Amino acid sequence: MGRFRRLCQEHRDRIYTFAFYYMGNREDAEDITQEVLFRLWHHGLRMDDEGVAAWLTRVARNACLDALRQRSRYRSVVSTQDPEPILQRTPAVEADDVDLRRQLEAALTRLESPLREIVIMREIQDLSYREISQSLELPLNTVKVYLHRGRRRLRALLQE
Amino acid sequence: MPSTSPCSWTQERIEAYIDGELTPVEQGRLEAHAATCAACAAELEDARRLVGELRDLPALTCPDAVSQALQDRIYRTRQDRWRTAARRWYAPLAAAAVLALIAGYHLFDPEPVPPAFSPKEVAQARRQVEWTLAYLSDLNSRMGTTVRDDVIQPHLVQPLRLNLDAILPVQTM
Numbered sequence: 001m002g003r004f005r006r007l008c009q010e011h012r013d014r015i016y017t018f019a020f021y022y023m024g025n026r027e028d029a030e031d032i033t034q035e036v037l038f039r040l041w042h043h044g045l046r047m048d049d050e051g052v053a054a055w056l057t058r059v060a061r062n063a064c065l066d067a068l069r070q071r072s073r074y075r076s077v078v079s080t081q082d083p084e085p086i087l088q089r090t091p092a093v094e095a096d097d098v099d100l101r102r103q104l105e106a107a108l109t110r111l112e113s114p115l116r117e118i119v120i121m122r123e124i125q126d127l128s129y130r131e132i133s134q135s136l137e138l139p140l141n142t143v144k145v146y147l148h149r150g151r152r153r154l155r156a157l158l159q160e
Numbered sequence: 161m162p163s164t165s166p167c168s169w170t171q172e173r174i175e176a177y178i179d180g181e182l183t184p185v186e187q188g189r190l191e192a193h194a195a196t197c198a199a200c201a202a203e204l205e206d207a208r209r210l211v212g213e214l215r216d217l218p219a220l221t222c223p224d225a226v227s228q229a230l231q232d233r234i235y236r237t238r239q240d241r242w243r244t245a246a247r248r249w250y251a252p253l254a255a256a257a258v259l260a261l262i263a264g265y266h267l268f269d270p271e272p273v274p275p276a277f278s279p280k281e282v283a284q285a286r287r288q289v290e291w292t293l294a295y296l297s298d299l300n301s302r303m304g305t306t307v308r309d310d311v312i313q314p315h316l317v318q319p320l321r322l323n324l325d326a327i328l329p330v331q332t333m
Contacts, residue, residue, distance in 0.1 A: 151210060
């Protein structure tokens, strides 16, 4: 349990951050983080520490996609609800900033895959192109092209 | 010469410019155009602001409830695995236990095995049989009975001798 606990402590915030911005709400982010760490316990402990980060990101991304698929199936038979507020309102955060961030986070959840994960990983999580390339198993130049495309698409979404 | 307009050329390269991926020549060309084109300058400013806002989004801390839920799930999974394994192995283990009990009964409480004969004992038995047969033959002749030697020899003496011969080599080796 020692190694597993250490890996959980090292990676859980990163997984949670990724899932939160990908899914746009805390509840899904918690479920996905738990699912990813459970899969680490179940399957992933055989790999070395260097490979774990990329593997976890890949699993997190797939778990997000699975959750979105399930949600779309669920929403096809159940009435849709308004998305919950993403950012918690705190006195320290200006109302305009809150609004801006909400818009940005909402726009992120409307980006297509893999643009969404690449923008999150590069701009919010500050991963290198090489790390993104390994995690998503995409060529490095493709990652760059998708990143630029994703930012352009985000700008367009924010202007709608 | 490229056929695209300066605005298209610039807008296609704004993201790469922000990431510092243009050559010095391309960078100079883009900056020169943005200095004279309000639309492209605004586009460049929007792109810069977006990247700044994205990079300002905070990294989050995973709630402790996730770790607790994970521990509970792992615990339940281990319990389920144990139960499944117990169910899977229960019947074979029970059968093996019964077999072990039977085998143990026979191993530790066996049927009594008669002790092996010594060659001396067999030789003595042979002498007793031969003496008995000789005595019977003598008694037969003295009593004047009609049992003949050619009946006694093949039907009584020979089978007994064969049985003894079968035992003797084993015992004498």
